[in-house]
Amino acid sequence: MEELQLGIAKYREVIHNSNFFNEVKETVLVENGYTKIRCLALGSPSESSDARYQYAFLLELMDFLNITQISLYDPVFTKLDKQVFASYVVEESFEPKNDDKVLHYIPHAPLSVMEQILKNEKPTAFLGNDIIAHTDRLTKRKLADLYPSMAILVHYSKTDPVEDGFVKVLPKSRNNQNTQTNQNTQTNQNTQTNQNKRSSRNGRKSFKEPEIEYDLNSVYFDGVEIKRFKHNYVKGDVWGNSFSDIAFHNIHTKK
Template identity: 40%
Template sequence: MKPDKTKETVEKYQTVFIESPLFKSITDSIASFAKDITVIRCLALGSPTDSNYARYQLALLLQLAKHLSSPLISLYDPIFTPGDKTLFESFNLKIEREFTADSKTTLYFLPHAPIDLTESIFTKHEPHYVLGNDIVSHTDRQTETKLKEKYPMLATMVHVTKKPKVDDGGVDDGFQVVSKRTRYAWKRVQYDLESVYFNSVKVVKFKSKKNDPWVIVESHLFKSITKSIASISKDITVIRCLALGSPTGSNYARYQLALLLELAKYTSTTTISLYDPIFTPADKTLFESFDNVKVEQEFTADSKITLYFLPHAPIVLTEEIFTKHKPHYVLGNDIVSHTNSQIEKNLKDKYPMLATMVHAINKPKVDDGFEVVSKRTRHALNKVDVEYDLESMYFKSVKVKKFKSRKDDPWDYAFSDLAFIEIA
């Protein structure tokens, strides 16, 4: 993504953070020392021009700086590109590999920093305030002995979080003491608490809400989808979405809309065209709040630059789209499993385009990295030879890549049976 477009996206993400419970939780937790912070040191940000994760992280960084009366921001990551550096200059941020500052006036922001870097920061800079990975869960895969040997500073800090606290008269400072799983109790590890720079360690964990947009971005599902469409992402300038449902009335539709908006950011999309007869006035007001989103029943566009997004579209609508618009790229129901309840002859009679596409999928293919989706035997007892006129079709091949959500994904059935269909 170009620096100017990245900047626009990051600024939009800042407005998302302002309203989020996550940002409120963070600012509440740092309120007691917020006036003391004059510098934010950020490491392991990633490349904002290349990664949507990094764009969200940069948006949070900038919003924190605003909340803290705009302190100096110093950042470094060896993967920064020339485009990233241009972007940072537009925000007046300093890129510096070497860094020295008073640790009592510095907030370290380490989004997803590897454990080696985290150990190095705590050892070398002795920070007092860090926003980063939870040091307890981030080290919990290590046995206590190995953790102490490899990462002595982190091991000691984790040990301190487990120590019973002296009763201070029942004053609640808002911090949760985090305990970790028992680490091989039969092995005693010695800690020299007198030699470390701290007396206590407090950890506050933050949780994103299920409907926060970055939940989609950070998901395995989104990574799988973007990997599958990576080769065409620069060509896509329009997304046509049908059968979305009502985002103001359905949680499934809200997740589907969140995915739609993130896909637009990942690709080169300048226009999102959508329509569903069940859209309410509230839905239309919601869509108006997004840039480049148009509600339109009639639609025409070059199919080679258009991605059709058809979440849970009925089979009749899917047949109509393939017949009328001849799309090349579709993110929607897997056309094989979606038609599998039909006898082949009946499918050909009722939905000739879909039947021919399914037939093309089932033809043997050279292995090109795509998974060939096979369908179940269709009522073998009623098997009738069905003829297909492949020469008259607008396509020569059909590829299907199915996606699976994970059990702990919050969107339930919002993306069940989802697949990327590439028609060439």
């Protein structure tokens, strides 16, 4: 256990001095008034390097927010893990729900687990997989059928699926604008001609997502804001994929 604790302490130092954690501190503000952290889907720190980094992050987050009340659960926790967590509460069920003083930390939960967390624990804010990046492999219909609460959260999202949350706009000279306009016009004409040829050749229409009728009354929220980070995953970082898709989600609960 002592060796594990020493390893976690070294990981904490890496997290503490990282650009990523500086970004997190600017996003998850002390002024938000969180008094408790609920940590789910952490993995086993005694058996996984990723989980050790994620646990080290949790400890740094606790210190930054000056929080001592921690509730953790993952069915994969080992006896050694629970010894490491001796100062905190390991519990499957959790109260209270829909509490804006509780920050959920959910490092890498699969969609099925996230669906249950939304239904059972009703988080108002969580650090976890970016809900857009995490669901973009599914069509809207399949997402709604398999994970209805997650589908509604994605539906309410007002952000675009970009890597860093920013869009670059570069100034152009008038000549460049005219040239670009002509190029775009020609490109659009060629594209449309090719599309028409393909359409007439195979008689098929391009795929269009069906309109989904969401059961908005089935969820406790009516909006979400997502803050993405630039430095959570940089090639060559020592923590690898530990924080590859993490983002901060602020969920607007119904009044």
